[in-house]
Amino acid sequence: xxxxxxxxxxxxxxxxxxxxxxxxxxxxxxxxxxxxxxxxxxxxxxxxxxxxxxxxxxxxxxxxxxxxxxxxxxxxxxxxxxxxxxxxxxxxxxxxxxxxxxxxxxxxxxxxxxxxxxxxxxxxxxxxxxxxxxxxxxxxxxxxxxxxx
Numbered sequence: 001x002x003x004x005x006x007x008x009x010x011x012x013x014x015x016x017x018x019x020x021x022x023x024x025x026x027x028x029x030x031x032x033x034x035x036x037x038x039x040x041x042x043x044x045x046x047x048x049x050x051x052x053x054x055x056x057x058x059x060x061x062x063x064x065x066x067x068x069x070x071x072x073x074x075x076x077x078x079x080x081x082x083x084x085x086x087x088x089x090x091x092x093x094x095x096x097x098x099x100x101x102x103x104x105x106x107x108x109x110x111x112x113x114x115x116x117x118x119x120x121x122x123x124x125x126x127x128x129x130x131x132x133x134x135x136x137x138x139x140x141x142x143x144x145x146x147x148x149x
Contacts, residue, residue, distance in 0.1 A: 027138035030066055030094070032127045033057040034073075034144045037103070041149030044080045047112025051105060052081065058092070059099040064133035068092040072126040073106060079121035080148040081108040093132075121146045 037053040044050065060066050068090050075082045085106045094100040110117070127140040 028060070028062040028064070028066065028129075028131060030062070030129060030138075030140055031059045032125065032140050032142045033059075034123060034125060034142070034146070036146045036148065039149065041117055044110040044117035044148055045112065045114060047110055050081060050108050050110045052083075052108050053103060053105045056102045056104050057099055058094045058102070058127070060094040060096060062131075063096045064131055065096055066094050067130045067132060068094065068127055069130055069137075070128035071104070074124050075108075076122040076124050076143075078111070078116075078119065080117050080119045081110045081121060083108045083123065118148065121148060
């Protein structure tokens with residue numbers, strides 16, 4: 001009996017500390033796509049800070065609205081530029097059964113040089129959502145390979 005008590009207490013503690021976030025199997029099938037807005041490629045010829053704009057497309061195939069509450073972007077490996085963004089709080093509503101498109105702007109740093117200005121950039125993104133019907137949170141991870149310019 002003494003050995004069963006810690007197991008029962010541990011089980012109750014684990015279930016009581018559960019969060020309101022959804023597991024990957026119950027989270028809605030929301031997808032995120034990031035595309036760079038066309039800009040002159042010669043901006044990346046010189047080393048230094050650059051302002052980069054992206055079109056963020058969020059597809060919500062569910063019958064409930066969702067809200068994008070935060071977006072984290074970071075570059076992976078070398079490329080024409082690297083992003084210097086922290087967590088970006090947002091409050092973007094995506095209606096049910098639609099694809100909503102948003103224009104976002106971030107600061108990056110160009111590597112400089114004629115050859116590196118055309119190198120592809122790999123971006124890892126983490127999008128934080130909240131389902132408006134259930135008030136539960138879920139996360140979408142995505143990777144994009146972007147050709148500058």
